[in-house]
Amino acid sequence: MMRPVLLWWGTGAILIAVMIGILVRGDVAPGLDTGWNTWMAEIRTPFLIGAASVLDRVGGGWIATYLIPIAILVALLVARRWRGAVFVAVTLLVSAGVVQLLKTLFGRARPEDMLVTSDFGSFPSGHAANAATLATLAVVLFPRLWVWIVAAVWALAMAFSRTLVSVHWLSDTAGGILVGVGVTLLMAGFLLTWTRWRTVDGEPVRAEAETSQDDGVAR
Template sequence: MKNRATNFGPLEYWIFLPPVILMLLIVAIHFGGLGTPLFLQLNHISERAGDFIWIGLTTLGDGLVVCVLLLPFVRRKPELVWSMVLSWLLVALFVKGIKNLINVPRPLSVLSAADFHVIGAPYRFNSFPSGHAAVAATFAATFCLFYKQKWLRALLVVVALLIGLSRVAMGLHWVTDVLAGFLGGWSLAILAYPIAAKLRFGVSPVTQTIIGVILLAAAVRMLFVNHTDYEQAFRLQQAIALGSLLLTAGNIYRWRLSASGSTSDSIGKLT
């Protein structure tokens, strides 16, 4: 039987570089007084892309949507799933804890609505850090820990960056909110990786099945209930849920075929 512990390989050195870069950027923007001008510039430039693009990207950073994206990997990549689940738990504590602790005002509470473009609900408080950015960074970092393909890693990082940019484009977060979300999400994914390797019960079939049932229920709910604040995103949300359900159904079908084949082989040997 394959030793699943080998799937938790050693951490590569490059994985620690993004948090360092993000920390330096946060410090430079904060102490350089660049927060407001950088926010306004990025918000105005991104307005040219159109609201639909940014709504779609920000939907990809929604916590429930990202959870459903993980559904096809349940029991197929148990180490990845378990590490991701632990990462999300840590990220939830990180984001909610800091938001409630310091309650940084959002751009709409500081600037005039006439000065920048706002998409969606006019949120005014709990700006720091960006939860969407944290979730996106966690997803990207965890997949980078388990998949070595450079093109996939680059794609994941680019999509995460665009999700973060969408929060500025929609007028909901300062740039430092997004960078802090990236910093927390990426760092906590690194922290969760060795913890997941130690807590082996998370990769067991029983635990994976429980996780799968929860994610399955979330995917079914997403087919009928708009989880986001944007009506334009409902079709995308439904497409993601349906795609995850179809891929999962395909996995289950292959498992049943494999189990059936193994049973037939065993009976054949007995006869």
């Protein structure tokens, strides 16, 4: 994907997220949000609530904030993909920063019937944003069909789980996904030249293309 396309899509996704935030900023949730929240309450089962509780723990707190990012960074560093590691670290930091900025800016109240405890600001969903960021990073770094499928399932499952336990409105999770995808695409566009992405045999790959002065081999 060419750099201008990444920048345009990334910017567009974030702008749409901001527009959603403006539309839902009031104290009264839109009909779609309230209708979805009511439906979630109707379809809850012990199994679904248990699964959502697991995703709540995995997608937030020390697991999502520290364990998963550190594991990814260590794997990239062990593979000597230094630039990939920087790309991941910068993207995760920027995504988290944008989420907190929008939470503070909009200060939206959460649903009153939420089943799990959470912090301030309902819009956008931090869990959904983090899941979408990790999913998009995975697709960018490892562009394979199975990665696309797993990444999409992960992000959508996280978003669904947040509304199932009524800790977020539907629009919160949509905004979170847009922020996660948008920030990742923007960072990819900004770092495109530096990371020297290329296409090999018609298939996009993530190449470090660092040439060793000792042996002249691209790494």
